[in-house]
Amino acid sequence: MKYKELAMLLKNAAEQGTAKAIEEEHPIPDRLTKAEAYRLYGRSNVDRWLREGLISPLQPTNTSQIFLDRPELETIAASSNRITYLPVTDR
Template sequence: MKYTELATLLKNAAEQGTANAIKEEQPVPDQLTKADAYRLYGRSNVDRWLREGLISKQQPTDTSQIFFDRSELEAVAASSNRITYLPVADR
């Protein structure tokens, strides 16, 4: 086994273990309000992700609040979505 493969396996195991420990200790909600998403990921990022269709908002019929799927937000935040930024010369 190569060093990089071992490092990747250990990193993934640590991330999974951390996620499991957090779930057991303090349940994390599956959905976040728009305010929570702004606080955690930044207003400009969340608005850009919405504009680009990378995330979708969910609005239950019984409330006026807007919610986001936490796993969807985490996936977009973890991925490299910087391709949509303008180059320095174009700003």
């Protein structure tokens, strides 16, 4: 096993362990309001992901709030989706 592969495995294990410990101590809801998503991931990122169709809002229940799927947000935030973030001249 190469050093980079081992480092990536250890990094992923640490992130998963941390997430599990936090979830056990303070459960995190599976859906976030748009305002909460803005605070966690940044307004420009969330708006860009919505505009590009990388995430989609959940069907609102009897409220006017827009909810977003937290696991979906985490997946998009962790992925490399910066191609549209770069200026056209740099793409």
